[in-house]
Structures are given as structure tokens and as C-alpha cells.
Amino acid sequence: MTGYTTLLSRSEIEEGLVLAPKFDAHGLxxxxxxxxxxxxxxxxxxxxxxxxxxxxxxxxxxxWSRSRQALWRKGETSGQLQSVVEMRVDxxxxxxxxxxxxxxxxxxxxxxxxxxxYRVQPTxxxxxxxxxxxxx
Amino acid sequence: MTGYTTLLSRSEIEEGLVLAPKFDAHGLxxxxxxxxxxxxxxxxxxxxxxxxxxxxxxxxxxxWSRSRQALWRKGETSGQLQSVVEMRVDxxxxxxxxxxxxxxxxxxxxxxxxxxxYRVQPTxxxxxxxxxxxxx
Numbered sequence: 001m002t003g004y005t006t007l008l009s010r011s012e013i014e015e016g017l018v019l020a021p022k023f024d025a026h027g028l029x030x031x032x033x034x035x036x037x038x039x040x041x042x043x044x045x046x047x048x049x050x051x052x053x054x055x056x057x058x059x060x061x062x063x064w065s066r067s068r069q070a071l072w073r074k075g076e077t078s079g080q081l082q083s084v085v086e087m088r089v090d091x092x093x094x095x096x097x098x099x100x101x102x103x104x105x106x107x108x109x110x111x112x113x114x115x116x117x118y119r120v121q122p123t124x125x126x127x128x129x130x131x132x133x134x135x136x
Numbered sequence: 137m138t139g140y141t142t143l144l145s146r147s148e149i150e151e152g153l154v155l156a157p158k159f160d161a162h163g164l165x166x167x168x169x170x171x172x173x174x175x176x177x178x179x180x181x182x183x184x185x186x187x188x189x190x191x192x193x194x195x196x197x198x199x200w201s202r203s204r205q206a207l208w209r210k211g212e213t214s215g216q217l218q219s220v221v222e223m224r225v226d227x228x229x230x231x232x233x234x235x236x237x238x239x240x241x242x243x244x245x246x247x248x249x250x251x252x253x254y255r256v257q258p259t260x261x262x263x264x265x266x267x268x269x270x271x272x
Binding site: 014015016017018019030032034039040041043044053055056057058059084086087088089090091092094095096097109110111113116117118119120121122123124125127128131132133134135 | 151168180223228232252255256267268
């Protein structure tokens with residue numbers, strides 16, 4: 001029981017205006033958070049039904065921590081709270097995009113960086129043999 | 137056997153320059169693709185080791201289709217090929233961010249839209265009772 005409807009047709013899921021998240025076998029949807037100012041992805045994480053409900057009601061990002069198996073109010077200890085500027089849902093409703101404004105020092109990653117995506121993997125012919133590069 | 141190393145410490149995974157993807161129980165990593173021009177997310181999908189290898193070597197996005205259980209050269213039939221402008225890896229290496237330039241008509245979603253994220257879910261007090269809105 002997630003509190004969300006599951007009795008919708010494919011057309012209702014894709015073209016309807018009722019939120020009907022498709023949770024995976026672990027009860028989770030994937031979330032990508034982007035910085036509302038820069039537009040860049042800052043993290044990829046997950047929400048269960050309760051985290052999703054709290055995010056919608058409070059306008060503040062809550063996740064489900066898979067490592068801690070616990071609800072996670074992002075930024076509660078660091079001050080890097082994520083205020084939701086906009087929430088979007090994808091076509092099949094198994095992924096969510098949050099545009100967030102970040103509190104505290106504006107960071108996101110537990111390594112201290114602004115974004116979790118701080119390394120570039122080269123692509124193209126021969127790239128598999130080249131090391132990654134830091135970009136933050 | 138993915139062809140990628142798995143024998144790295146947490147510090148090597150987070151601060152190293154060796155690609156060591158953390159595949160999940162299904163052998164997949166999560167991928168968010170953003171439009172290199174607008175910066176907006178266009179889709180969230182998955183890669184297995186082979187899709188990741190092909191993406192790196194060819195500079196063109198390959199995914200693993202969970203519904204079809206098959207390698208998926210994005211855009212092969214639609215012409216909406218995704219040329220990788222930049223690939224980034226997140227801190228714990230279980231998520232990938234692709235900045236892509238899209239071929240054909242520039243679309244991405246199977247519903248015909250530019251992005252899979254074409255609906256906004258309201259957030260804030262009372263928002264759970266309000267319907268989503270189309271934004272594409």
C-alpha cells in the first residue's frame with residue numbers, strides 16, 4: 001500500500017494527470033535532482049512512497065537512503081536542504097526530476113563538492129583506455 | 137564478468153580516475169541524459185556493462201532496455217540518435233550523466249515529445265490533491 005493508485009492503463013499513465021508512480025521491486029522510483037540555477041544534475045537518488053509524499057507536501061526533497069534503509073531529509077545535518085522549485089514526472093512514471101535550490105553552502109555531494117558528477121569519462125575511439133578527469 | 141574492475145576501495149571509487157561502475161543486482165547502472173543545448177533532462181534509462189562499453193567506444197548512447205531485455209541503440213529506428221558531448225560518473229559510480237546532442241527531429245520520448253519529463257507535479261501545502269500539468 002503506497003497510497004498511490006496502481007489501476008491505470010498505459011495511456012492513463014503516460015497521458016493522464018494523475019500521479020501514479022511505478023515503484024520498482026524495492027518500492028522505489030529514481031530521482032534526478034538538478035540545480036535550479038545552473039541546470040546541472042547534482043545527484044541521482046531514490047524515493048519510496050513516503051519520501052515522495054513528504055517531498056510533495058513540504059516542497060523540500062526527501063529521499064530513501066538505500067545504504068541506511070531509512071527516510072532521508074536531504075541536508076538535515078549539513079544544512080544543504082533542497083527546496084523544490086519544480087517536480088516533473090517522466091512518461092512511464094518511474095522517474096522523477098526535481099529542480100532544486102540548495103541551502104547552506106549550496107553543496108550536494110557527501111565528498112564536499114557542489115555535484116556528485118565531478119568526473120568526466122572520455123568517450124570516442126580509444127577512450128576506454130583513458131582515465132577519467134576531475135571537472136570540479 | 138563485466139570487464140570493469142570491482143576491486144577498489146571506497147576512496148578509490150570516489151576519488152580515483154578509474155571507471156569502476158557499481159552495477160546493481162540486475163547488472164545495471166542508472167543514466168540520466170540531458171540535452172547538451174538546453175541542459176534539461178530528456179530521459180532516465182539504464183546501461184549494462186556492454187551498453188556502457190559501446191557508449192564509451194562509439195560516443196553514441198547505448199542503453200539496456202529493461203522491457204525488451206535487449207541492448208538498445210537509442211534512435212536506431214527513429215533517427216533520434218544521441219551523440220555524447222560529455223559523460224560524467226557520480227561519486228559512488230552507480231549513476232552516469234550523459235550530455236547529448238540528439239539527431240533526427242531532436243526528440244527523445246516515445247510519446248513524441250522532446251523530453252520524457254513533460255508533466256509537472258505541484259508541490260507544497262495541499263499539492264498532493266492537485267493534478268499534474270503538461271509543460272510540453
